[in-house]
Amino acid sequence: MTGQTLTPAPVGATMSLVRANIAAARIAAEDELVKRCVQCGLPETHETIAFDSEGVCNICRQHRFKHEQIDWALNKKTLDALIEEYRGKYDYDCIVPFSGGKDSTWTLYYLVKEYGIKPLVVRFDHGFLRPNLQENVNRTLRRLGVDFLSFTPNWRVVQRLMLQSFLEKGDFCWHCHTGIFSYPMWIAIEKRVPLLIWGEPSAEYTAYFSYEQPEEVDDKRFNRYVNLGISAEDMFVRLGGNVDVRDLKPYTYPPLRELRGLNYRSICLGSYVPWNVRRQAEIIERELGWQGDLVENVPPTYRYEKIECYMQGVRDYIKYIKRGYSRPSHLVAIDIRNGVLSREQGAHLIADFEGRRPPSLDLFLEFVGLSEQEFLEIAMSHQITPYAHDPQQTRAGAAMPDMDRWNRAGAMTRIDAEQVLARWRARKAGGDAGR
Numbered sequence: 254m255t256g257q258t259l260t261p262a263p264v265g266a267t268m269s270l271v272r273a274n275i276a277a278a279r280i281a282a283e284d285e286l287v288k289r290c291v292q293c294g295l296p297e298t299h300e301t302i303a304f305d306s307e308g309v310c311n312i313c314r315q316h317r318f319k320h321e322q323i324d325w326a327l328n329k330k331t332l333d334a335l336i337e338e339y340r341g342k343y344d345y346d347c348i349v350p351f352s353g354g355k356d357s358t359w360t361l362y363y364l365v366k367e368y369g370i371k372p373l374v375v376r377f378d379h380g381f382l383r384p385n386l387q388e389n390v391n392r393t394l395r396r397l398g399v400d401f402l403s404f405t406p407n408w409r410v411v412q413r414l415m416l417q418s419f420l421e422k423g424d425f426c427w428h429c430h431t432g433i434f435s436y437p438m439w440i441a442i443e444k445r446v447p448l449l450i451w452g453e454p455s456a457e458y459t460a461y462f463s464y465e466q467p468e469e470v471d472d473k474r475f476n477r478y479v480n481l482g483i484s485a486e487d488m489f490v491r492l493g494g495n496v497d498v499r500d501l502k503p504y505t506y507p508p509l510r511e512l513r514g515l516n517y518r519s520i521c522l523g524s525y526v527p528w529n530v531r532r533q534a535e536i537i538e539r540e541l542g543w544q545g546d547l548v549e550n551v552p553p554t555y556r557y558e559k560i561e562c563y564m565q566g567v568r569d570y571i572k573y574i575k576r577g578y579s580r581p582s583h584l585v586a587i588d589i590r591n592g593v594l595s596r597e598q599g600a601h602l603i604a605d606f607e608g609r610r611p612p613s614l615d616l617f618l619e620f621v622g623l624s625e626q627e628f629l630e631i632a633m634s635h636q637i638t639p640y641a642h643d644p645q646q647t648r649a650g651a652a653m654p655d656m657d658r659w660n661r662a663g664a665m666t667r668i669d670a671e672q673v674l675a676r677w678r679a680r681k682a683g684g685d686a687g688r
Contacts, residue, residue, distance in 0.1 A: 286639050287577060293586035294596050298576035298637040301460035311460045316590045319456075319464045325527050328467070332525035335518065336368050339448040345400070346370040347448040350437040353382075353390040354561040356452035358543055359533040360522050364450060365397045366540075373446060377436040377503070378405040379429040381564045384658045385546045389560075392542050404436055410500045412665050413492055413673060416621040420677045421491070422481045423575050423635030425621070426568060431504040434470065434479050438507050438519070447515045453523040458583070467524035475506045493676050530557070530587070548580075549611040550650045552602045555584050563659045566611030566650065573608045574632040577640035581607045609650035616661060622670025 288297040290310035295302060303311045340346050349364065349372045351357040364370055374394065394401050411428050418427030441449055454468040455461050461478050462468045476484075483491075485505040489498055534557035537543040545556030549566025559565045559580065569579040585599030594602075618625060633642055 286641075290586075292596075293589045294599060295582060295586050296576070296578050296640070298578065298640050303460070312458065312586070313590060315456055315460065315464050319527065323464060323527075325525075328525040331467075332522075335448070335520070336364075336370065339518075340368075340370065343446050344444060345373040345446045347450050348373050348375050348437055348441055348444075348446050350433065350449065350451055351376050351390075351401075352433070352561045353386045353393065354559065355530065355534050355537065355543075355557045358389070358393055358537050358541065360450065360452045361393065361397060361399070362537055362541060363522065363526065365399065372399055372450075373440070373444060374399050374401045375437045375440050376401070376403040377429075377432040378403055379426075379432065379562065380405070380408060380411055381562045381659075383546065383560060383563050384655050385544060386561045389541075389543050393537075396541050402440065404503065406432065406503055407500050408663050410496050412620060412663065413496060413669075414488060414504075416623075416665070416670060416673050417488060417491055417677070418481065418483065419571075419621065420631060420673070421483060423571060423632055424481060424568075425564075425571075425617075427481055427483060427488070428504060429562075431475075431480050431485070434475055435506050436503045438512065438517075439503070441517060442507055442511050442515060445515065447517040449517070449519040451519070451521050453528045454521040457523060457528055458587075464524075468521050470519040470521060472506050472509060480504075491676070491680075492673070495672070529591075531591075531593070546655075547653055549613060549653060550606045550609045551580050551584070552606050554602075558584060563613060563653070563656075564617060566613045566653075567617045570609075570611050570614065571632050574629070574642045575635050575640075576637050577642070578603075579607055608646075609648045611650045612652040612656065613659075616659065619661070619664040622665035622667050627674075 288304065288308075289295065290302075290304065290313060291308035292313045293310065295310055295312065297304070299310075299312075301311070305311075305314065336346070347364070347370060349357070349361050351361060351374045353376070361372065361374060364372060376390075390401075406428070414428040415425040419425040437449060441447065449470065451470050454464070455474070455478075456464045456468060459478075462474070468474070485501040488504070489496065489501055534543075534545070538545070538557075545558075546560040547553060547556065548559055550569060551558055562568075565580075573579040581603045582599075585594060585602055588594040589596055589599055614625070614628070618628060623631075629644055633644075636642060
C-alpha cells in the first residue's frame with residue numbers, strides 16, 4: 254500500500270450506501286413480523302390482500318390476468334358501441350367525474366380525443382385542492398373545450414365529518430370518498446345524462462373486484478367499500494343530529510329507482526382500455542401541459558401521484574400508523590409489477606420516504622380541533638395486526654414549497670371538537686361495557 258493515495262467515496266455515494274443498509278435492515282426486521290408478497294412486497298396489512306401457496310399476492314395475480322387473459326381489442330369494441338349508444342341523445346354524451354389529478358385528466362383527454370364526445374365534467378371539491386392542481390384544471394378545460402361543474406360542500410359540516418370518520422375508522426376522508434362517488438350520480442339525474450365514465454377500476458390496486466369482468470361504479474361498489482361501512486344516515490345519528498340533514502345529501506347514493514329510470518350506466522374506462530399510469534401521465538403532460546408536483550413523503554420520481562390534495566401527506570401518515578406502510582410501498586409495488594423497479598431498488602425509496610411525520614399534520618390538527626397526542630391515540634387504536642407502530646421511530650418529513658399558499662381558514666374550535674369526542678367516547682364506553 255506504500256505510495257498509494259486512498260480516495261474517499263463521495264458523500265452522496267456514502268449516504269446512498271447508508272440508506273441501502275437501513276432499507277435492508279428494515280425489510281429484514283419487518284419480514285420477521287409481517288408477511289409480504291414475494292413479488293411486489295406489499296404487506297399482509299394491505300386491504301383485501303391474500304397470498305397463494307407460492308407467497309404471491311392476489312393483486313399481483315390480477316395484474317398478470319390483466320396482461321395475459323383479457324382481450325383488450327374486444328373490450329375496446331364494447332366501449333365503442335357503448336359510446337355510440339348514448340351519443341347525441343342527451344344534453345351531454347356522458348358525465349366525467351373529475352378531480353384534475355392524473356387519472357381523471359387522462360380519462361377526460363382520452364374520451365374527447367378518441368371519440369370527440371361532448372362531456373359534462375363534474376368535480377366534487379373536497380376542500381384541499383392545491384394551487385398547481387387548479388392551474389392544471391384550467392389548462393385542461395380550455396385546451397379540451399368542455400363544460401365544467403364544480404361543487405364545494407359546507408365546510409363546517411365537512412369538518413365534523415372528517416373528525417367523526419377519523420374517530421370511527423381511522424380515516425378522515427369519508428366526506429371525500431362518498432362525495433366524489435355520489436355527487437356526480439345526483440348530477441346525472443338532475444341533468445338527465447345516463448352515462449358516467451370514471452377512470453381506473455379498483456381491481457388495479459385492490460381485490461374488492463377483479464378484472465374478470467368490467468367493473469360497474471354502482472351502489473354495490475359504493476356500499477362495499479367507498480363509504481367505509483358508514484351511510485350518511487349513520488353519520489347524522491353519530492353526529493347527534495347537529496347538522497342539517499339536507500347538508501348530507503351530497504354524500505348519499507341516489508335512489509336506485511331514479512337511476513334505473515334514467516337507464517344509467519356507470520363504468521370505468523380502465524375496464525375497457527388497459528391502464529398504465531406512467532405512460533398516461535407522460536401523454537397528458539405533453540398534450541395538455543399538465544404538471545406534476547411534489548407530495549409529502551412521496552419520492553419525487555412520482556410527481557404525477559396524488560397532487561390534488563394538500564392533506565394527502567396526513568392521510569398517508571395515518572395509513573402508515575395503522576398498517577405499517579403507505580404510498581411509497583403502493584407505488585413501488587406497481588413499478589415492480591410493471592418491471593420498472595426491482596424490489597431492492599424499491600426498498601431504498603421506501604426507507605427514504607415512508608412513515609415520516611408530514612408538516613401538514615399541524616394544519617390538519619387545527620381543522621379538526623385535536624392535539625397531536627389525541628391524534629396518535631386515535632390513529633393507533635385502528636392498527637391492523639400484526640403491525641405495531643412505534644411513534645418514537647418517527648422522522649420528520651419535508652415541507653412542500655407551496656404550503657404558504659394552502660388555505661388555512663376554518664379551524665375547528667376546541668368546544669366543537671369536544672362535543673364530537675364526548676359522543677364518541679360515550680358510545681365507545683357503552684359498547685365496551687356491553688361486551
